[in-house]
Amino acid sequence: MGDALRIALLGCGVVGSQVVRLLDEQAGDLAARVGVPLELAGVAVRRPARHTDLPAGLVTTDAAGLVARGDVDIVVEVIGGIEPVRSLLLDALAGGKSVVSANKALLAEDGATLHDAAAKAGVDLYYEAAVAGAIPLLRPLRESLAGDRITRVIGIVNGTTNFILSRMDATGAGFDEALGEATELGYAEADPTADVDGFDAAAKAAILAGLAFHTRVTASDVYREGIGAVSAADVASAKAMNCTIKLLAICERTRGADGTEQVAVRVHPAMLPRSHPLAGVGDAFNAVFVEADAAGSLMFYGRGAGGAPTASAILGDLVAVARNRVRGSRGTGESSYAALRVQPMGEVTTRYHVALDVADQPGVLAAVAGAFAEQGVSIQTVRQEGRGDAATLVLVTHTATDDALSRTVRHLADMPFVRRAASVMRVEGTVNE
Amino acid sequence: MGDALRIALLGCGVVGSQVVRLLDEQAGDLAARVGVPLELAGVAVRRPARHTDLPAGLVTTDAAGLVARGDVDIVVEVIGGIEPVRSLLLDALAGGKSVVSANKALLAEDGATLHDAAAKAGVDLYYEAAVAGAIPLLRPLRESLAGDRITRVIGIVNGTTNFILSRMDATGAGFDEALGEATELGYAEADPTADVDGFDAAAKAAILAGLAFHTRVTASDVYREGIGAVSAADVASAKAMNCTIKLLAICERTRGADGTEQVAVRVHPAMLPRSHPLAGVGDAFNAVFVEADAAGSLMFYGRGAGGAPTASAILGDLVAVARNRVRGSRGTGESSYAALRVQPMGEVTTRYHVALDVADQPGVLAAVAGAFAEQGVSIQTVRQEGRGDAATLVLVTHTATDDALSRTVRHLADMPFVRRAASVMRVEGTVNE
Numbered sequence: 090m091g092d093a094l095r096i097a098l099l100g101c102g103v104v105g106s107q108v109v110r111l112l113d114e115q116a117g118d119l120a121a122r123v124g125v126p127l128e129l130a131g132v133a134v135r136r137p138a139r140h141t142d143l144p145a146g147l148v149t150t151d152a153a154g155l156v157a158r159g160d161v162d163i164v165v166e167v168i169g170g171i172e173p174v175r176s177l178l179l180d181a182l183a184g185g186k187s188v189v190s191a192n193k194a195l196l197a198e199d200g201a202t203l204h205d206a207a208a209k210a211g212v213d214l215y216y217e218a219a220v221a222g223a224i225p226l227l228r229p230l231r232e233s234l235a236g237d238r239i240t241r242v243i244g245i246v247n248g249t250t251n252f253i254l255s256r257m258d259a260t261g262a263g264f265d266e267a268l269g270e271a272t273e274l275g276y277a278e279a280d281p282t283a284d285v286d287g288f289d290a291a292a293k294a295a296i297l298a299g300l301a302f303h304t305r306v307t308a309s310d311v312y313r314e315g316i317g318a319v320s321a322a323d324v325a326s327a328k329a330m331n332c333t334i335k336l337l338a339i340c341e342r343t344r345g346a347d348g349t350e351q352v353a354v355r356v357h358p359a360m361l362p363r364s365h366p367l368a369g370v371g372d373a374f375n376a377v378f379v380e381a382d383a384a385g386s387l388m389f390y391g392r393g394a395g396g397a398p399t400a401s402a403i404l405g406d407l408v409a410v411a412r413n414r415v416r417g418s419r420g421t422g423e424s425s426y427a428a429l430r431v432q433p434m435g436e437v438t439t440r441y442h443v444a445l446d447v448a449d450q451p452g453v454l455a456a457v458a459g460a461f462a463e464q465g466v467s468i469q470t471v472r473q474e475g476r477g478d479a480a481t482l483v484l485v486t487h488t489a490t491d492d493a494l495s496r497t498v499r500h501l502a503d504m505p506f507v508r509r510a511a512s513v514m515r516v517e518g519t520v521n522e
Numbered sequence: 523m524g525d526a527l528r529i530a531l532l533g534c535g536v537v538g539s540q541v542v543r544l545l546d547e548q549a550g551d552l553a554a555r556v557g558v559p560l561e562l563a564g565v566a567v568r569r570p571a572r573h574t575d576l577p578a579g580l581v582t583t584d585a586a587g588l589v590a591r592g593d594v595d596i597v598v599e600v601i602g603g604i605e606p607v608r609s610l611l612l613d614a615l616a617g618g619k620s621v622v623s624a625n626k627a628l629l630a631e632d633g634a635t636l637h638d639a640a641a642k643a644g645v646d647l648y649y650e651a652a653v654a655g656a657i658p659l660l661r662p663l664r665e666s667l668a669g670d671r672i673t674r675v676i677g678i679v680n681g682t683t684n685f686i687l688s689r690m691d692a693t694g695a696g697f698d699e700a701l702g703e704a705t706e707l708g709y710a711e712a713d714p715t716a717d718v719d720g721f722d723a724a725a726k727a728a729i730l731a732g733l734a735f736h737t738r739v740t741a742s743d744v745y746r747e748g749i750g751a752v753s754a755a756d757v758a759s760a761k762a763m764n765c766t767i768k769l770l771a772i773c774e775r776t777r778g779a780d781g782t783e784q785v786a787v788r789v790h791p792a793m794l795p796r797s798h799p800l801a802g803v804g805d806a807f808n809a810v811f812v813e814a815d816a817a818g819s820l821m822f823y824g825r826g827a828g829g830a831p832t833a834s835a836i837l838g839d840l841v842a843v844a845r846n847r848v849r850g851s852r853g854t855g856e857s858s859y860a861a862l863r864v865q866p867m868g869e870v871t872t873r874y875h876v877a878l879d880v881a882d883q884p885g886v887l888a889a890v891a892g893a894f895a896e897q898g899v900s901i902q903t904v905r906q907e908g909r910g911d912a913a914t915l916v917l918v919t920h921t922a923t924d925d926a927l928s929r930t931v932r933h934l935a936d937m938p939f940v941r942r943a944a945s946v947m948r949v950e951g952t953v954n955e
């Protein structure tokens with residue numbers, strides 16, 4: 090067997106500590122699979138006193154120094170965030186080291202710079218763990234479906250929000266109560282902003298769209314709405330239509346008004362019919378649907394987060410990167426030749442569910458229907474529930490541009506007989522009332 | 523852009539014709555993804571008169587001559603069967619051509635010879651399409667999970683039998699009636715033996731087990747029972763337990779009596795609780811569950827067959843193989859270092875469901891329970907349904923070796939008060955009556 094490949098581990102928290110464990114426990118199998126042993130050269134952390142369980146001499150606070158060492162072949166990054174990580178990884182790549190990372194935030198913000206650096210140095214940059222944890226997803230998109238035309242990727246890619254929405258659906262609880270439960274059970278972090286406001290899902294959506302459509306997509310290209318405004322009333326309204334509410338990451342191949350092929354990438358809560366396979370994805374699980382011309386619909390399901398599942402994805406990348414180094418080759422790099430335009434949200438076609446509390450008087454339905462017609466939006470179903478002098482109108486539209494739909498909703502809210510828009514939410518899949 | 527890579531297509535039937543279509547329709551994208559164009563050098567068929575739609579000059583009946591041509595870089599094989607295909611592919615590999623194949627029968631019978639030839643020549647042998655059609659499965663097993671320890675792969679990998687069992691479950695029809703329906707709708711071939719008797723699923727199980735456990739497994743190592751003996755009574759019995767019957771391919775890491783790690787690979791119908799995610803996989807769909815130490819449970823779902831989905835998987839492999847040739851490198855080859863023993867079925871632990879028609883007389887239950895106890899088999903649940911002077915005893919066992927269980931069932935059938943074993947079937951998953 091040849092010389093060992095030496096690994097610098099940056100970060101040793103929830104994920105990194107599991108990487109250390111697996112490298113140790115699986116050492117024999119990893120060596121057999123790669124062809125040479127994988128050896129830990131050093132572990133960079135911030136607070137070394139917390140890491141006395143690591144073999145002596147491995148721990149350092151000097152991440153830059155570790156990355157620069159001549160005896161390091163591969164850098165595994167599980168620190169997270171933009172800086173200092175970006176600089177560290179650019180240094181690693183420039184120094185001819187291959188990189189494995191779980192850092193969705195960095196890849197979605199500035200993947201292009203990293204990919205360019207990897208290509209220039211002729212080394213690998215892999216990041217399967219950045220999206221949907223243990224679920225093999227990026228490699229299938231990049232390789233298995235490389236001969237097909239992907240039209241749509243739609244998924245539940247954030248476990249925290251899925252846990253919260255699943256609880257709201259199961260118990261009728263409001264958002265705050267469900268978030269509290271998630272925090273208590275360790276499903277939500279102390280500062281849940283990145284999850285709840287959809288930043289985490291948006292970063293993943295950007296990465297998925299880039300791979301699926303061979304186009305550079307950054308987090309700022311992604312339309313983003315979190316779940317903080319999802320109310321118990323929304324959940325009840327969804328239930329009445331035999332739907333559930335999920336935070337979806339949706340990447341679509343679309344057509345612009347001029348007929349050109351474009352892509353739309355968005356993250357928002359949506360009502361989904363319970364018959365949809367994604368509707369049954371509970372707790373903190375992740376699942377992603379991929380639609381391609383020849384392959385049809387595919388689904389991938391599993392654990393989207395957690396130390397061990399994420400470490401599994403990292404180790405898979407590590408073996409791939411190591412095998413490439415042993416062979417003196419390089420895996421598939423970035424593919425962004427299509428360079429499709431990212432369509433602004435207003436131009437994307439969506440469907441809306443709208444529940445309005447209205448005064449129960451003649452002409453209300455006609456006025457509401459007129460407001461939709463004025464924007465060119467046609468209505469699929471409408472249901473009226475009377476309650477004394479008030480009534481609730483529940484409408485589901487056909488598809489229209491998101492602009493036309495949101496404009497209509499704004500107009501409606503201003504109408505004198507509309508007391509309140511009780512629930513406004515986009516709808517995905519085929520809804521039958 | 524560099525010189526085109528030239529492809530010899532062997533076979534142009536259901537799958538091959540879709541490969542031709544996609545190569546043509548996706549030509550621009552494929553070239554961009556590979557780095558050079560992919561060009562069809564020739565198409566070998568048996569009956570050229572049927573292929574007048576192909577560009578003139580491409581069609582030949584001389585597959586061996588096509589494979590031997592100096593201007594061919596990659597051979598795509600979609601003929602099927604063992605010979606002449608094995609000889610053709612060995613010639614191709616020896617001649618330095620990379621091979622993409624959908625041929626599960628050949629890979630399961632003699633994959634080792636092909637892998638050795640590919641390794642010797644330093645070229646690729648890819649066959650994602652051979653198992654579960656469009657579902658990316660072999661690449662995730664080989665690469666994404668390469669850093670993990672897979673413990674179990676359990677799947678529905680044959681669409682024909684899944685369609686038949688789904689119909690029996692939905693309508694209460696017998697096997698013959700459901701098979702007739704499948705044939706009529708084109709889900710079953712004129713000679714359905716390979717599907718119905720489990721040969722197709724067994725070949726796929728061998729391939730999956732080989733990849734999952736880094737061990738050479740051939741079709742003859744796979745315990746195999748088809749669905750021909752599944753009766754309407756079995757289906758009804760399953761329903762009464764809130765189960766459905768599926769033909770499962772099961773690959774497990776096991777322990778031998780001596781404590782050594784072994785693998786068990788089997789294909790047989792089994793009762794599965796309706797709450798199990800595989801229970802909901804209907805029609806001709808395929809789905810595969812993978813369990814790994816760090817990743818946890820993963821599921822892959824999609825179309826397991828059909829011209830276009832299978833061609834999608836082939837094109838994915840083709841792009842990978844072509845990218846490797848452009849880089850002058852080679853993908854991951856066979857990994858069989860673990861060389862685990864394949865455990866004979868008799869030693870494998872399973873669970874049984876047994877429904878016995880018995881005379882309703884005192885001591886019957888005691889005698890039946892005694893027969894199980896004698897073989898060291900403990901019973902999880904028992905239910906007695908009286909009907910006049912006869913009764914039906916329905917038992918579900920705890921796990922025991924398949925030998926002990928089948929021996930017990932044979933003993934029971936010989937007991938004087940047992941009129942008939944109405945249904946005997948293995949059980950997977952957690953069953954609660």
Ligand SMILES: NC(=O)c1ccc[n+]([C@@H]2O[C@H](COP(=O)([O-])OP(=O)(O)OC[C@H]3O[C@@H](n4cnc5c(N)ncnc54)[C@H](OP(=O)(O)O)[C@@H]3O)[C@@H](O)[C@H]2O)c1
Nearest residue numbers: 100101102103104133134135136167168169191192394395
């Ligand atoms: N947790 C998951 O389930 C999950 C899933 C998928 C992807 N990810 C991604 O994986 C990455 C790590 O996540 P995590 O949950 O493991 O985070 P974590 O538990 O907070 O661990 C972060 C680690 O980085 C170290 N660190 C922080 N700043 C550093 C610096 N400047 N130099 C050196 N070390 C530094 C910390 O050191 P100390 O230990 O000394 O504080 C700690 O060991 C993130 O990109 C995250 O998005 C996580």
Ligand SMILES: NC(=O)c1ccc[n+]([C@@H]2O[C@H](COP(=O)([O-])OP(=O)(O)OC[C@H]3O[C@@H](n4cnc5c(N)ncnc54)[C@H](OP(=O)(O)O)[C@@H]3O)[C@@H](O)[C@H]2O)c1
Nearest residue numbers: 533534535536537566567568569600601602624625827828
């Ligand atoms: N069909 C599926 O859904 C599916 C799914 C997964 C995997 N597969 C696998 O894909 C392979 C092909 O399946 P298929 O359904 O496409 O089969 P098919 O429709 O029967 O086509 C077989 C093709 O091979 C040609 N052929 C047969 N013997 C030949 C020979 N000796 N030399 C040259 N050409 C020969 C036939 O020529 P003629 O056209 O002139 O008869 C035909 O074009 C099989 O290994 C199968 O297991 C199929």
